[in-house]
Amino acid sequence: MKPAPFDLVTANDMSEALEALHQGGTEARVIAGGQSLVPMLNMRLARPTTLVDITRIPELSRIEAKSDRITIGAAVRQSTLERWPDLADRLPLLHAALPWVAHTQLRNRGTICGSVAHADPSAELPLCLIALGGTVTLRRRRKTREVAARDFFQGMMSTDLAPGEMIVSVSFPARKPSTGYAFREVARRHGDFAIVACAAIARPDGTATLAVGGVADTPRALELSADRTDLDDRLNEFAWHLQARDDLHATARYRRDLVRHLGLATLEEALSCRD
CATH class of the missing domain: 3.30.390.50 (CO dehydrogenase flavoprotein, C-terminal domain)
Incomplete structure (x- = not known):
């Protein structure tokens, strides 16, 4: 099968992406890796009228390491985090879990935040986010909010994400001593x-x-x-x-x-x- 018709917006900055999501409302979806969304489009389980491509937004492709947490942008691919030199030391749980996530080819395209947004109850990355007590940062045109992982996941493939809103990053607490x-x-x-x-x-x-x-x-x-x-x-x-x-x-x-x-x-x- 082929997807239902949709408009594609390739955003070059956050304001462009957020405006497109605002205009699209409930009929707009973000796409980055597309490893979960594209099969749903092809099977017409999802029928957005607007797709907003965020892969060209530089600030969403960063891994930011602070003393107590690691923040991963919405366009960071799973393979990028897997190859991050500090992963085993700073996020040992994700270092152990990432090899179990799909296959190498899919991790080369799939994003960390995309798996979180998809919210499959069997997926490894939402599980790690819950286990570590991580957070999800959500943004719309005039508001940014941070939601605890335990509150973000509301059911099977159901989250606290509102229309016109997108995940901009997820944050994991960094490794603690003697843990x-x-x-x-x-x-x-x-x-x-x-x-x-x-x-x-x-x-x-x-x-x-x-x-x-x-x-x-x-x-x-x-x-x-x-x-x-x-x-x-x-x-x-x-x-x-x-x-x-x-x-x-x-x-x-x-x-x-x-x-x-x-x-x-x-x-x-x-x-x-x-x-």
Whole structure:
């Protein structure tokens, strides 16, 4: 199939992009990598009348590293972040997760923020954003706002993004001393969306975060103590709380088992990685 007709605006600066989005309203969409949006256009699951190409806007192609956070612009490709020399040291969780994101060819085109905007519940990058407690910066013509990741994702492929608004960047907290990070997933084939993916953060004070994707409509995070005395019970409770469903890829029971066993393995790896 071919997309429904649309107008393409190639923006050279932010004001041009935001004006086009404002004029297009609910019928306008941003395109950068297009690895999620273009298939939806071809299948006519999405029918925007205006596409706004943001890839020529210099400020959106930057990775900005500060002492406590890393900010990634909306046009930064996944492969660009993957090759960033400081990735393993500053964002070890993304360093572990990015090789699981699709395939090399797709990461060469797909963007970090595009995956966040698409909000697939099985995608690795939204899961990492939730696990780390990151934020999404949204902008429209006269307003800029920052939204916590836990509030941005509202359901399956549903976000807090308003008409005329676009993601300009996402921010991840940088690596903290004596903290361990780990990522694991199970998929039918490497590069497929995860059946279950787990991201874990183990802190020096004995607390930990386990975030799980591929089960509920959005990635979900569990705060817990790394004390093994009740860890199995907490993971079992969490597995049921996620309300897994049967689908073509796996049964609900299999997903619950993965939350229990893969979740525990991911937590143990994060604990072992603490400085």
